[in-house]
Amino acid sequence: MMGSRWVLLLLLGLWMAEESRGDADPYLLDQIVPLGELLGFQEPALGRDPRNLSSYDFIVVGGGTSGCTLASRLSEDPRRSVALIEAGGVENLGHLTPLLSSYTQLTASNWGFKSVPQNASCLGMNHRQCALPRGKVLGGSSSINTMIYNRGNRRDYDGWAAAGNPGWSYQEVLPYFLRSERAHLEGLEQSPYHNHSGPLSVEFVRYRTKLAEAFVEAAVEAGLPLTDYNGESQNGVSYVQATTLNGRRHSAYSAYIQPVRDLRPNLHIFTFARVTRLLVDEASKTAYGVEFLHKNQSYVFRALKEVILSAGVFGSPQILMLSGIGPEKDLRALGIPLVQALPVGRRMYDHISHFGPTFVTNTSRQTNYFSRVTTTDVLSFYTDSKADTRMSSIGGVEALAFLKSNRSELPPDWPDIEFMMTAGSLASDEGTGVKMGANFKDEVYEKLYKELAKSEQDHFTLLVMLFHPRSVGRLWLKDRNPFSPPQLDPHYYTEDRDVEVVLDGIKAALRISEMPALQRIGARLLNRIVPGCEDFQFASDDYWRCSIRTLSFTIYHQVSTCRMGPRIDPHAVVDHRLKVHGMRRLRVVDASIVPVIPAAHTNAVAFMIAEKAADMIRDEWGSSD
Numbered sequence: 089m090m091g092s093r094w095v096l097l098l099l100l101g102l103w104m105a106e107e108s109r110g111d112a113d114p115y116l117l118d119q120i121v122p123l124g125e126l127l128g129f130q131e132p133a134l135g136r137d138p139r140n141l142s143s144y145d146f147i148v149v150g151g152g153t154s155g156c157t158l159a160s161r162l163s164e165d166p167r168r169s170v171a172l173i174e175a176g177g178v179e180n181l182g183h184l185t186p187l188l189s190s191y192t193q194l195t196a197s198n199w200g201f202k203s204v205p206q207n208a209s210c211l212g213m214n215h216r217q218c219a220l221p222r223g224k225v226l227g228g229s230s231s232i233n234t235m236i237y238n239r240g241n242r243r244d245y246d247g248w249a250a251a252g253n254p255g256w257s258y259q260e261v262l263p264y265f266l267r268s269e270r271a272h273l274e275g276l277e278q279s280p281y282h283n284h285s286g287p288l289s290v291e292f293v294r295y296r297t298k299l300a301e302a303f304v305e306a307a308v309e310a311g312l313p314l315t316d317y318n319g320e321s322q323n324g325v326s327y328v329q330a331t332t333l334n335g336r337r338h339s340a341y342s343a344y345i346q347p348v349r350d351l352r353p354n355l356h357i358f359t360f361a362r363v364t365r366l367l368v369d370e371a372s373k374t375a376y377g378v379e380f381l382h383k384n385q386s387y388v389f390r391a392l393k394e395v396i397l398s399a400g401v402f403g404s405p406q407i408l409m410l411s412g413i414g415p416e417k418d419l420r421a422l423g424i425p426l427v428q429a430l431p432v433g434r435r436m437y438d439h440i441s442h443f444g445p446t447f448v449t450n451t452s453r454q455t456n457y458f459s460r461v462t463t464t465d466v467l468s469f470y471t472d473s474k475a476d477t478r479m480s481s482i483g484g485v486e487a488l489a490f491l492k493s494n495r496s497e498l499p500p501d502w503p504d505i506e507f508m509m510t511a512g513s514l515a516s517d518e519g520t521g522v523k524m525g526a527n528f529k530d531e532v533y534e535k536l537y538k539e540l541a542k543s544e545q546d547h548f549t550l551l552v553m554l555f556h557p558r559s560v561g562r563l564w565l566k567d568r569n570p571f572s573p574p575q576l577d578p579h580y581y582t583e584d585r586d587v588e589v590v591l592d593g594i595k596a597a598l599r600i601s602e603m604p605a606l607q608r609i610g611a612r613l614l615n616r617i618v619p620g621c622e623d624f625q626f627a628s629d630d631y632w633r634c635s636i637r638t639l640s641f642t643i644y645h646q647v648s649t650c651r652m653g654p655r656i657d658p659h660a661v662v663d664h665r666l667k668v669h670g671m672r673r674l675r676v677v678d679a680s681i682v683p684v685i686p687a688a689h690t691n692a693v694a695f696m697i698a699e700k701a702a703d704m705i706r707d708e709w710g711s712s713d
């Protein structure tokens with residue numbers, strides 16, 4: 089038994105050592121055969137050397153969820169040349185291992201951004217700064233995320249269409265969700281809401297704890313129906329659907345690029361290549377190329393048809409503003425010549441959550457402590473064709489519930505709260521992964537979770553997430569240096585109502601914990617006091633309000649920094665065809681165009697956006713010259 093921990097730590101160590109080279113000397117990594125290749129998982133890195141002043145029909149900036157999808161679809165036509173330019177490297181064995189997903193945040197595959205210090209939230213984080221991770225690797229955030237597959241509510245998309253974005257209603261976007269999906273979901277084989285022949289694998293997580301079974305049963309006892317939350321009706325409870333293939337991560341890279349990259353001479357992929365600005369003809373407001381840095385050298389590529397920004401919710405607005413497209417006053421203050429005044433970065437929505445409540449149970453050996461991973465788990469995960477060990481657990485998340493708070497004024501079929509049932513907490517990895525990834529203070533770990541970790545006490549956590557925040561964040565440039573991180577103010581909980589909705593959610597979670605199925609495993613609230621909330625009576629409303637502002641944990645769904653909307657909309661950056669207002673031959677295709685945050689995790693949405701954009705771009709340029 090002791091051996092297994094060492095096997096896991098050894099793998100982790102090797103992987104992180106390999107990854108950390110990325111920071112010191114990014115392009116060296118490009119030449120190293122990734123660890124995974126030795127075990128037959130991955131091929132050597134892709135680094136193609138750029139040829140200066142090359143021309144491509146389409147230049148896709150950023151190889152994340154949307155960028156990989158779009159580059160793959162556009163290059164299906166052999167007559168179209170496509171360049172995909174990505175700042176990071178390629179995935180390796182570590183990324184493929186779902187249990188280790190939080191560790192990817194500690195490597196060079198994460199941009200590692202932090203929020204500006206918050207006043208109304210992130211009180212449990214060092215310097216009141218919430219960590220805001222983003223993928224910096226081919227596959228983007230889909231290579232470091234938690235792999236939850238969730239599309240959202242039909243009302244979300246109907247709302248987008250009603251706000252002046254024709255083509256984006258639920259009926260119109262559903263085919264694009266389907267186009268990307270290859271479902272292997274037992275029991276849903278006949279569902280019209282799932283496709284079985286798209287590129288992206290979607291599965292139920294095969295590894296399941298008794299804690300998850302008890303939670304699902306208790307939620308049903310509390311009145312939530314069992315549901316397919318990607319199907320007819322979102323409200324209810326379900327085991328989680330994940331973007332994994334045979335229990336291993338299936339990222340945008342593995343789904344869309346890896347299978348075709350050696351077969352398409354018209355698709356050129358560049359890693360460790362960082363775009364610093366767009367080339368724009370100011371008179372005609374036409375984008376005609378990009379400038380990027382690779383191995384310390386500056387290169388220029390020209391676009392014969394379009395430049396498409398898929399650099400993500402932080403990268404795309406940053407590149408626009410560095411190129412003179414953004415809020416006029418801000419750009420002038422930084423000395424960036426204005427090309428087009430637009431409200432870039434002026435809105436940023438996110439799904440904030442409360443990391444808890446945590447419940448202890450009287451089960452044995454269920455919670456995902458790393459120390460419980462056995463050598464057999466590790467070996468069979470890496471060698472079996474269907475990995476179903478603890479290693480396949482997507483960071484411990486096993487079930488989701490969608491429900492309405494008592495405060496909700498929305499129609500009954502539109503949830504405002506989600507629970508993420510996780511067979512663990514900051515204790516599961518003994519404070520080495522999630523705590524550091526989220527920037528939690530040591531004190532939070534020590535006072536709340538350390539005892540649990542020491543005694544390996546079984547427990548689970550219901551993260552309570554807010555779907556429709558009223559607080560709105562913002563992104564802006566610090567200076568005109570393309571290497572300065574964008575400034576990020578998520579502004580969580582600046583509207584008190586958001587706190588009250590989460591408080592409602594916590595109460596609903598407590599109610600579920602009292603149901604017979606959870607009482608049978610002795611579930612009771614972890615009775616430790618959140619640091620900073622000592623002045624309140626434990627588990628009183630005010631105590632929870634304090635806890636909500638302290639354990640404020642992003643679910644990483646930042647969107648809207650290049651918001652879609654009609655020209656008359658003062659918050660819009662792109663139109664319904666994702667073209668930047670006032671510009672030519674320039675689109676944004678990624679999660680930053682989302683006009684209003686949906687009741688969903690945002691990865692599936694980013695796939696859908698790119699699938700739809702591929703159709704629009706093909707329509708526009710025809711299929712021949």
Ligand SMILES: Cc1cc2nc3c(=O)[nH]c(=O)nc-3n(C[C@H](O)[C@H](O)[C@H](O)COP(=O)(O)OP(=O)(O)OC[C@H]3O[C@@H](n4cnc5c(N)ncnc54)[C@H](O)[C@@H]3O)c2cc1C
Nearest residue numbers: 150152153154228229233234235236363400403679689691
């Ligand atoms: C830790 C974490 C956990 C998450 N968990 C889930 C989950 O479980 N389920 C879910 O649905 N969603 C989840 N999400 C959110 C989801 O993964 C993202 O919303 C989605 O991947 C966004 O896709 P995108 O294409 O907009 O951006 P990204 O996938 O982030 O891609 C942007 C790409 O552009 C590259 N780039 C940026 N700037 C430049 C530049 N200047 N030059 C070149 N390249 C550049 C980046 O390196 C990156 O590869 C999570 C996100 C994170 C970070």
Ligand SMILES: *[C@@H]1O[C@H](CO)[C@@H](O)[C@H](O)[C@H]1NC(C)=O
Nearest residue numbers: 204205206207208577578579
């Ligand atoms: C927090 O409050 C201080 C003092 O009022 C203010 O200067 C700062 O801008 C606020 N920060 C945010 C992120 O709102």
Ligand SMILES: *[C@@H]1O[C@H](CO)[C@@H](O)[C@H](O)[C@H]1NC(C)=O
Nearest residue numbers: 266267268283284285286287
């Ligand atoms: C399933 O996906 C394939 C590949 O993307 C697509 O051609 C097909 O139309 C999709 N089927 C449905 C029912 O959406």
Ligand SMILES: *[C@@H]1O[C@H](CO)[C@@H](O)[C@H](O)[C@H]1NC(C)=O
Nearest residue numbers: 112113114115116383384385
């Ligand atoms: C890249 O350029 C920077 C700054 O010009 C320099 O410090 C660094 O040593 C260079 N790296 C390599 C590998 O040439």
Ligand SMILES: *[C@@H]1O[C@H](CO)[C@@H](O)[C@H](O)[C@H]1NC(C)=O
Nearest residue numbers: 139140141384385386387388
């Ligand atoms: C590429 O061309 C640009 C523009 O002519 C030039 O500034 C740059 O130095 C060239 N880069 C390399 C690597 O030759």
Ligand SMILES: *[C@@H]1O[C@H](CO)[C@@H](O)[C@H](O)[C@H]1NC(C)=O
Nearest residue numbers: 494591592593594595596599
């Ligand atoms: C919501 O309201 C119902 C009915 O008024 C009540 O029974 C329930 O306890 C409330 N739930 C919460 C979480 O406050």
Ligand SMILES: *[C@@H]1O[C@H](CO)[C@@H](O)[C@H](O)[C@H]1NC(C)=O
Nearest residue numbers: 449450451607608609610611
């Ligand atoms: C767990 O607690 C419940 C409720 O007290 C009890 O019925 C059950 O027997 C306990 N199980 C174990 C294994 O101790």
